[in-house]
Amino acid sequence: MKIKIFENNVVLVNHSNENFEIHPLWLRERAKTENLVDKYNDQRLYDPSQLDPSIKIKKASMDNGHLNLEFTDGIKFEYKVNNLLYEIDRKEPTENIILWDSNLKKKPTAVFEKDIFEKKVMYDVLQDFYKYGFVIFKNIPVEENYIVNFANSIGTIRPTNFGESFSVKSVPEPNDLAYTSIALTPHTDNPYRKPIPCIQLLHCLENEVKGGFSTLVDGFSVSEYLRKNHKDLFKILTKTKVRFRFVDKTIILENWGELIELDDNNKIKQVRYSTRLDYVPALEKKELEIFYEARKLISDLYASSKFEIKFRLEKGDLLMMDNHRLLHGRTSYDVSEGKRYLKGCYIDHDSTEGKLRYLERKFGLKWKK
Numbered sequence: 001m002k003i004k005i006f007e008n009n010v011v012l013v014n015h016s017n018e019n020f021e022i023h024p025l026w027l028r029e030r031a032k033t034e035n036l037v038d039k040y041n042d043q044r045l046y047d048p049s050q051l052d053p054s055i056k057i058k059k060a061s062m063d064n065g066h067l068n069l070e071f072t073d074g075i076k077f078e079y080k081v082n083n084l085l086y087e088i089d090r091k092e093p094t095e096n097i098i099l100w101d102s103n104l105k106k107k108p109t110a111v112f113e114k115d116i117f118e119k120k121v122m123y124d125v126l127q128d129f130y131k132y133g134f135v136i137f138k139n140i141p142v143e144e145n146y147i148v149n150f151a152n153s154i155g156t157i158r159p160t161n162f163g164e165s166f167s168v169k170s171v172p173e174p175n176d177l178a179y180t181s182i183a184l185t186p187h188t189d190n191p192y193r194k195p196i197p198c199i200q201l202l203h204c205l206e207n208e209v210k211g212g213f214s215t216l217v218d219g220f221s222v223s224e225y226l227r228k229n230h231k232d233l234f235k236i237l238t239k240t241k242v243r244f245r246f247v248d249k250t251i252i253l254e255n256w257g258e259l260i261e262l263d264d265n266n267k268i269k270q271v272r273y274s275t276r277l278d279y280v281p282a283l284e285k286k287e288l289e290i291f292y293e294a295r296k297l298i299s300d301l302y303a304s305s306k307f308e309i310k311f312r313l314e315k316g317d318l319l320m321m322d323n324h325r326l327l328h329g330r331t332s333y334d335v336s337e338g339k340r341y342l343k344g345c346y347i348d349h350d351s352t353e354g355k356l357r358y359l360e361r362k363f364g365l366k367w368k369k
């Protein structure tokens with residue numbers, strides 16, 4: 001992709017041997033003189049919708065990676081060509097994904113180090129997070145609330161009905177099955193919340209038991225498998241909104257959503273799955289027959305050795321996983337063998353995406369894509 005000038009007053013993007021004219025107003029909106037944007041925060045000081053829509057380029061020239069423009073309203077600005085190309089062709093972190101199943105050779109892993117959140121290695125870790133939907137950090141300080149510092153160093157914690165952070169250990173009279181020692185089948189967390197928490201962090205503070213293995217499944221990978229091999233069943237899972245419900249002593253939370261949610265381009269946007277909390281609407285019997293067949297199949301696939309990976313979280317490990325893409329679970333354990341104690345919390349996607357863009361800018365990495 002290149003930028004070219006035509007007859008000294010038209011800016012073109014050349015892509016696959018075709019030229020597209022860039023609207024002069026689009027360029028004018030991106031002019032950043034001292035009078036047009038605030039030098040401290042890069043925000044516009046005017047309303048661009050008030051600009052003359054028929055504005056034109058009076059003069060255009062290119063010089064050593066810079067595009068110099070003068071507009072008919074008198075504004076002159078020198079653009080970096082790379083910045084314009086980056087914006088025209090930009091990719092979101094979420095576009096760069098690798099689907100995986102139980103053949104995944106190497107789990108994305110990072111060794112924690114001091115000030116990691118300001119280092120280039122964190123950029124690579126976040127790239128891995130978006131590729132695989134999870135990352136395991138090793139050697140995180142084993143301190144009761146360290147996870148809060150960790151989460152707030154990437155973005156901002158999202159509190160839920162379980163608090164700012166929560167303790168995953170077996171307790172008497174639990175308000176959630178997570179707080180027992182029984183096996184948890186693959187699920188996504190809190191599908192009953194509006195909005196649903198995006199990223200879950202789980203920090204292992206104690207693990208003395210033989211069982212209690214963590215399990216992960218790439219929900220996008222299973223969904224694509226269904227799309228390819230079971231079109232009708234895939235379709236009903238993408239069309240049926242299920243009600244998810246959580247009941248506690250002082251609150252009842254509910255939200256609706258498809259087990260496989262697609263975006264406007266039919267790409268997988270989000271998966272939801274929680275066998276403890278789902279209530280399908282009373283659809284016509286025939287339709288429900290197909291839905292139940294589809295739900296049984298996706299349940300079998302989520303639990304199958306074809307898709308599930310299983311590993312032990314060691315003391316000091318921190319698992320960071322995308323709750324909109326991955327399902328997680330654990331095998332049962334015996335409380336008489338010792339302690340198993342994890343601390344968890346949630347953060348939003350825009351925290352990690354924002355951190356990734358920040359590190360990209362800090363280390364001038366965007367042109368290496």
Ligand SMILES: [Fe+2]
Pocket residue numbers: 178187188189328
């Ligand atoms: Fe969970």
